[in-house]
Amino acid sequence: MTDSCLNKSDQRSHIEDGNSELSSDFSILPEPQHSCMKGKEHLQVYLRIRPFSSAESSGGESQDCVTMEPPDTVLLKPPSLSLLARLSSDQSLPQTGQRFQFSKVYGPETTQNELFEGTVKDLVKDVLEGGNSLVFTYGVTNSGKTFTFLGPDCEAGILPRSLHVIFSSIHDHVFQGLGVKPHRCREFTVLNREQQAEEALFKKNLLKQFKENEKSNISLLNMTNQTLLEGSTVMGTDAAAEDEISLKFKPNTKFSVWVSFCEIYNENIHDLLEVAPSGAPRRAALRLSQDVKGNAFVKDLHWVQVNSAEEAYKVVKLGRRNQSFSSTRLNQLSSRSHSIFSIRILSVEEIEPPRVHSISELCLCDLAGSERCAKTQNKGERLKEAGNINTSLLILGKCIKALRHNQQTKLLQHVPFRESKLTHYLQGFFCGRGRACMIVNINQCASMYDETLNVLKFSAVAQKVVVLISRPIPIIPQASCSDSSFSRTSGRKTVTSSSSSSLTGWETSLEDVQEDEEEASLMEDTMEQTDDRESDESDEIIVSKRVHERQVALLKELQLHLKKERAENLLLETQVREEVSREFSELFSNMRRDYEERLVREKEILEERAERRLEIFKNLTKKMSSAGSSSDSQTMCEGTPNNATGPATNSIWWHLKSYRT
Numbered sequence: 082m083t084d085s086c087l088n089k090s091d092q093r094s095h096i097e098d099g100n101s102e103l104s105s106d107f108s109i110l111p112e113p114q115h116s117c118m119k120g121k122e123h124l125q126v127y128l129r130i131r132p133f134s135s136a137e138s139s140g141g142e143s144q145d146c147v148t149m150e151p152p153d154t155v156l157l158k159p160p161s162l163s164l165l166a167r168l169s170s171d172q173s174l175p176q177t178g179q180r181f182q183f184s185k186v187y188g189p190e191t192t193q194n195e196l197f198e199g200t201v202k203d204l205v206k207d208v209l210e211g212g213n214s215l216v217f218t219y220g221v222t223n224s225g226k227t228f229t230f231l232g233p234d235c236e237a238g239i240l241p242r243s244l245h246v247i248f249s250s251i252h253d254h255v256f257q258g259l260g261v262k263p264h265r266c267r268e269f270t271v272l273n274r275e276q277q278a279e280e281a282l283f284k285k286n287l288l289k290q291f292k293e294n295e296k297s298n299i300s301l302l303n304m305t306n307q308t309l310l311e312g313s314t315v316m317g318t319d320a321a322a323e324d325e326i327s328l329k330f331k332p333n334t335k336f337s338v339w340v341s342f343c344e345i346y347n348e349n350i351h352d353l354l355e356v357a358p359s360g361a362p363r364r365a366a367l368r369l370s371q372d373v374k375g376n377a378f379v380k381d382l383h384w385v386q387v388n389s390a391e392e393a394y395k396v397v398k399l400g401r402r403n404q405s406f407s408s409t410r411l412n413q414l415s416s417r418s419h420s421i422f423s424i425r426i427l428s429v430e431e432i433e434p435p436r437v438h439s440i441s442e443l444c445l446c447d448l449a450g451s452e453r454c455a456k457t458q459n460k461g462e463r464l465k466e467a468g469n470i471n472t473s474l475l476i477l478g479k480c481i482k483a484l485r486h487n488q489q490t491k492l493l494q495h496v497p498f499r500e501s502k503l504t505h506y507l508q509g510f511f512c513g514r515g516r517a518c519m520i521v522n523i524n525q526c527a528s529m530y531d532e533t534l535n536v537l538k539f540s541a542v543a544q545k546v547v548v549l550i551s552r553p554i555p556i557i558p559q560a561s562c563s564d565s566s567f568s569r570t571s572g573r574k575t576v577t578s579s580s581s582s583s584l585t586g587w588e589t590s591l592e593d594v595q596e597d598e599e600e601a602s603l604m605e606d607t608m609e610q611t612d613d614r615e616s617d618e619s620d621e622i623i624v625s626k627r628v629h630e631r632q633v634a635l636l637k638e639l640q641l642h643l644k645k646e647r648a649e650n651l652l653l654e655t656q657v658r659e660e661v662s663r664e665f666s667e668l669f670s671n672m673r674r675d676y677e678e679r680l681v682r683e684k685e686i687l688e689e690r691a692e693r694r695l696e697i698f699k700n701l702t703k704k705m706s707s708a709g710s711s712s713d714s715q716t717m718c719e720g721t722p723n724n725a726t727g728p729a730t731n732s733i734w735w736h737l738k739s740y741r742t
């Protein structure tokens with residue numbers, strides 16, 4: 082049953098793709114109007130400076146280009162050999178350097194734990210409380226993004242630390258059932274027994290694959306001398322009891338945690354948890370779809386339910402193993418794709434059937450590094466990868482710039498979210514889905530000065546972008562089954578708590594549901610499904626009529642309110658349109674008047690000039706006839722004045738010449 086539900090909704094997604102709301106592309110991040118909005122804040126931008134490697138130190142890379150000015154500023158000075166420095170020395174200009182400000186700057190000595198505590202932990206807390214958050218690492222190749230994101234086992238990065246904190250905070254409140262699963266972008270689906278068995282099998286096979294791969298991982302590690310894929314424990318010995326976040330647990334409420342892992346490689350999305358077809362070099366490309374609200378989600382992406390941080394970490398490692406990375410001149414283990422690890426937490430009331438109260442998400446992205454092909458000396462496939470990486474990062478830059486522009490001026494600029502898969506996927510987080518944080522990584526190498534300067538300039542713009550933070554409206558927990566279900570025998574369709582809440586999200590409200598016909602019909606589909614499922618169970622009346630009537634009355638009242646609001650909006654829009662067209666026609670008629678006046682003036686000037694020339698010509702002919710000398714006139718016709726003919730002839734010759742030119 083749910084299968085067909087999924088199919089239908091998936092088909093719908095295709096249609097929605099075309100109907101997506103363009104308005105969000107012009108997002109100016111308006112004042113929060115929605116009841117679920119919490120506020121707005123600047124995009125948090127943190128800077129991490131990685132230490133020199135021994136090879137870099139001995140190779141003369143250390144030229145004091147980067148100076149930290151704690152807590153939030155960095156000074157970048159050109160090295161003696163950089164292009165800019167050459168220019169400035171040529172022109173005898175002082176080499177001053179540029180200052181950049183961040184939310185906070187973390188120096189080379191910063192430990193992984195200090196960075197996590199100062200940047201991501203707060204976002205994890207927010208997600209555990211029902212919010213949505215995005216964290217992404219940004220920087221040039223070999224700047225330490227993957228180290229920050231994942232890190233070696235002995236120095237776990239932000240991803241394993243987030244998993245550790247999530248599970249140590251919810252400890253014995255993990256919902257281990259497979260009855261509810263995240264669906265699309267902000268919904269969930271209820272699984273029947275068969276589907277639950279399929280989920281369990283998929284997870285079992287995945288973890289089995291992990292075991293099989295462990296041996297080959299170790300041989301890979303020996304080859305590359307990297308530890309990113311090693312081991313199976315989260316954070317090794319670094320884990321501490323104080324890492325957990327204290328939460329207020331509602332009675333009977335548990336947390337169902339699901340994870341997914343995908344990469345964007347050469348503008349194609351691949352599921353890193355999918356087994357590649359035998360012989361195929363790569364997994365099938367997945368589609369980026371949208372729900373009716375224009376929220377992007379990856380269609381057919383696998384979501385795996387995890388019961389512990391260790392289990393989740395195994396999934397991370399397995400996905401990482403499938404990710405595209407290769408050796409370039411600048412980095413032995415360079416990520417050739419943007420990887421996106423998502424953790425969705427469903428807050429579930431443990432009753433029969435389970436009821437979902439909220440869905441929240443922590444999205445962690447490790448972006449591939451921008452690179453100069455002259456420096457990496459990439460060729461063939463690597464060059465193509467680099468081109469795609471640079472293009473998508475460029476578009477991210479354009480989006481950030483346009484968002485910033487739209488916040489500063491009234492004239493809205495198009496935000497090109499859809500020009501790359503990465504920005505399209507992340508769009509929601511820049512337009513009110515939740516909090517966003519960027520960790521900018523730089524290395525201090527003198528040879529990377531120009532690239533680092535560009536990264537810092539981009540960060541300075543990003544730092545000023547304001548993002549809306551919305552919180553999901555919690556689904557009001559219903560006291561009992563009888564309060565939440567409609568009677569079959571009263572001629573209505575059965576709605577279980579799950580279907581009524583399957584539209585949960587950061588921007589779902591009654592308004593959304595009623596406004597959107599597609600959403601409503603989707604809800605009806607779900608109703609039908611549930612209807613069939615319930616029909617097997619009982620025909621009993623399980624409705625509290627009083628509650629039902631109250632809800633119907635509320636619904637009618639809201640509908641009326643909505644109609645009124647729509648009418649008002651329509652009126653306002655008409656007025657605005659009229660005003661705009663009036664202003665434009667006034668502008669055009671003014672322009673026309675101006676042009677006409679100019680034309681008249683030009684005509685007058687031309688006439689005046691023509692008359693003057695005629696006058697000159699007449700005078701000339703008069704003078705010529707009075708001069709009378711045939712030899713003079715002959716000389717004039719040949720175009721050469723003759724000194725012997727006297728000043729009058731010369732002056733005529735000069736006038737004629739100037740008249741010709």
Ligand SMILES: Nc1ncnc2c1ncn2[C@@H]1O[C@H](COP(=O)(O)OP(=O)(O)OP(=O)(O)O)[C@@H](O)[C@H]1O
Binds near residue numbers: 220226412451
């Ligand atoms: N804070 C740090 N402390 C110690 N070593 C670091 C640190 N950050 C990065 N490194 C080391 O620097 C090298 C490059 O780091 P990393 O692979 O994370 O770069 P990257 O930005 O992800 O590169 P790419 O974009 O090419 O994948 C690695 O050897 C890593 O171990």
